[in-house]
Amino acid sequence: MRGLMIYQILEGQIAAVIGAGDVGGRRISQLKKAGAQVRVVDPNVDVLPEADELITQNYQIAHLEGVGIVFAATDNTVVNHQIATDARSLGLPVNVADDPDYCDFFMPAILKRGQLTLAISTGGSCPGFASLAKRHLDRQWGTEWELALEIVASARHWARERQLPWTKLLNDELLTACANNDKTAVESHLANVLGATASLEAIGIHWS
DSSP: OOOOOOOOOOTTOEEEEEOOSHHHHHHHHHHHHTTOEEEEEOTTOSOOTTOSEEEOSOOOGGGGTTOSEEEEOOSOHHHHHHHHHHHHHTTOOEEETTOGGGOSSOOOEEEEETTEEEEEOOTTSOHHHHHHHHHHHHHHSOTHHHHHHHHHHHHHHHHHHTTOOOGGGOSHHHHHHHHTTOHHHHHHHHHHHHOTTOOTTTTTOOOO
């Protein structure tokens, strides 16, 4: 199935999760981490601290009012399909748990290293395989990626203010230095690319 990977900003948006079981619970956690306001609809849940709004009723289309994205995660296929139909009638993107034919988008397996986010998807064909790939990448991608990104992002800002080229920072030399926790090598790399005035301190990085 063809698609386009995007990084959607959900900060401050209302996301509806219909069904608060295992899958719904994971979606709630993911949405909260993304900064969304989460509306949960589930008649079988009385208390759910993670939810910004909890509606303890059977699903109705009115529960989608004001939301920007919808997740159908009930244990009832008919209800999930109705949620998908209603969401699309309102122009809302919808994800239906374990039912790719009714999805407008899929939830990838996510691997984070600080501000670096890797999204792994099988296009809905086998989410478990994406999780397997994530576990393998998790062993291969160490914390040096987080540190290297922090350094490059700060150096990029510093260099642009001075109209200096900075893209040659992006190479294995920096990653190796970060992996080895070699501050001297990082400082040398910065100076070689950006000039003698460039240093970790100059670009605002406090090496611990």
